[in-house]
Amino acid sequence: MSVTIKDVSKDAGVSIKTVSRVINNEENVSESTKEKVLRSVTKLGFKPNKSAQSLRSKRSYMIALLYDNPNKSYLADVQGGILQACKRTGYNLVLQECNHEDESISSSIIEFVNDFKIDGLIITPPLSDMDEFLDDLDNENIEYSIIAPSTKKASSPYVSSNDYDASYEMTAKIIEYGHQQIGFVKGHNMHSASSLRFNGFINALDDHGIERNFDWIQDGDFSFESGFNAGENIFSLKNIPSAIFASNDSMAAGIMKSARMKNINIPDQLSIIGFDDSPTAQQVWPSMSTVKQPVEEMAMHAAKLLITQFDGLTEKTVSKEFKSEIIIRESLQQLI
């Protein structure tokens, strides 16, 4: 029926083991036999049977993406990036949704990896910030690669974004536009990005000699509702800021709605700035100024990072920090 390693070995006049050596790029095969085998491989259109390879070598050629309640567009971007890396290397992507509050997360993931012989994991926030969980994976010798970790464990490969710098830079830009009274809405405190973004904001204020006003600094959890509530809180004050910087776009949209309901004109009376450049950012009016991270690229790199760990074929990829881009749209008003 379909072409097997036996057919190739017969055609090339070598043993099946030699064919195996060639297709796995093992050392100690003479150039001439290698060529001979490869000719037969292409001639017959041979493709190794994944199940047989997997059974014998304990590798599945599958990597899994672990996520916990991410926003949908982030998830789609991450997947897109990973899939690009997979396509080039013949790996397959399997999805695994988890709950970071689940006590048994370590054991259930370990079980999943063992059951399906998953070759490695790609871990996204907030799971990437759970050091205990990562330690458990280490103990089981499970390979993984992390997107946006907090503690940059030297031991495991990661990709990160410059959340701090981007937030600092955006804040500086807001100040440069003439704003002196600036509010901030924090993200979910489980995500390490939240504190990075907040610290970037605070330090930019300090460095530019702008006073901090803690009435204008609100807690949020990345949800639209939490942004809306933060807006309600701020707009009930006597003095309101001239700009509010939110840790993500959904919260920024929530603030926008709450401002609208108080008849506060955007951006004339209030500038609103988000983070992430989600699809919503372009679709609201006025369109949202925001920070765009190269999520798809980052995810692709994370996947490459992981795959090169257990794949002798390609040269090792190294951990990398990616730069974000400041996007100024209509929601940020120039005051001077």
Next chain:
Amino acid sequence: MSVTIKDVSKDAGVSIKTVSRVINNEENVSESTKEKVLRSVTKLGFKPNKSAQSLRSKRSYMIALLYDNPNKSYLADVQGGILQACKRTGYNLVLQECNHEDESISSSIIEFVNDFKIDGLIITPPLSDMDEFLDDLDNENIEYSIIAPSTKKASSPYVSSNDYDASYEMTAKIIEYGHQQIGFVKGHNMHSASSLRFNGFINALDDHGIERNFDWIQDGDFSFESGFNAGENIFSLKNIPSAIFASNDSMAAGIMKSARMKNINIPDQLSIIGFDDSPTAQQVWPSMSTVKQPVEEMAMHAAKLLITQFDGLTEKTVSKEFKSEIIIRESLQQLI
């Protein structure tokens, strides 16, 4: 190392074939041996090795989701639904992005299925509308289940939504709210949903004795930009409608932006209605009236449909049409 079928057979005092029979729920196993085997299985914590099963039985326990450039939240919802069905049945989900304009789509998907021994496919629009492609799959005896097909092929299982009815009903609601002058923006003409939604609109107009005005009916392709352009076209007319119904939320947001830029007040001067209930629908201001389809549920059903095809264990699931929900939010103004 890990528990195999041999260990179980030894523990239960039966042959490995009998163990295999039990775990595959085959007939002709006496109750007493079945019980004996199951006791050993749980006692030893035996789990069949997927690779070995796959190698011997030519099944991979993996199903693939085929998609082509869907909007990100739709994709996430579909995945979520499929994953729920997978979790319960021990299947795994693999992602496969395609391009419906690719000439070689049939052959590349067939190759993918054969390479990875994918057990079946779940096919989303617009791929679900490509009859030739589906015929090619049929010829290769590849199992699939379709989400929202145009031609309801009796031969293959599908889930569908009542796009026509939902659109009719929403239009009737708009009329009920007192609107007599209603515009419409069509979706991408590759999607069968586009014409269903349009026909529902037109028939509702006719049935309520409302005149069609073709200046107010614009082509779109589901993108924000196409909605924006449709808005620009409509708003450059002498007479503008009092409500515009767009075939999805992104286009509705585009219309909203274009209206805002012409200083048309929403919803006082113009009502805008979308379709899909995407995250954006709630995050714009005023929040968008829209039609919500139970995408996650539909996808879950599609997955069950597929899995029960090749899985003797569970009873067959049947094709089903799902009902949409009309959601009235701030963007639709009551005129009377």
Next chain:
DNA sequence: CAATAAATTGATATCGTTGTCAAAGTATCT
């Protein structure tokens, strides 16, 4: 109660690879 049919069970081959280990071939060194 023997003869036959039906249900249950097991010994062993098999799926298509990679792993082990020894044999054969080449190169290098006294």
Next chain:
DNA sequence: AGATACTTTGACAACGATATCAATTTATTG
């Protein structure tokens, strides 16, 4: 030239399940 080391190759076992088919047990029949 012979001894030694290194490179290249292949025969066959192994991975852990399912498939085949014959053997055994149990039920049914005349």
